[in-house]
Amino acid sequence: MPSQKLHDPWAKREAWRNAPHFSPRYSLRHAWPGLSWGIGAFIIYLGIDAVTSRMNAHDKHIETKESQAQTG
Template identity: 45%
Template sequence: MAPPSLFRDPWAKREAWRKHPVFSNRAMFGSMFPGFGIAVAAFSAYVAWEKLFSTANAHDDHHGHH
């Protein structure tokens, strides 16, 4: 049986950065659109707020204000 040092990769230290979590696909896509999640949440809250109060005020809008 060969000693384990025979099969060690001499470039392993130099290639270790490729496996770092900063360079994972999730991290790359997460930083591609900064603030996108907050914008979607804010827009969804706005649409929900508008939906709730537009149905409450829908009776006031049918008075022929053209």
């Protein structure tokens, strides 16, 4: 009896599981470029927020002094 190769009809559909770009090592190694951009954008946002909040606090302080001078 000759040995027959068993043909798996789902082999093509399951091939993606063995693709290298789905491995955890590949995902971790390629997550860093996006992570660095995100951290950089967040630091810029925090800097802008700190500057604008100081400006708003300064403007409110000036408005308070002016209103006290007008009522007093």
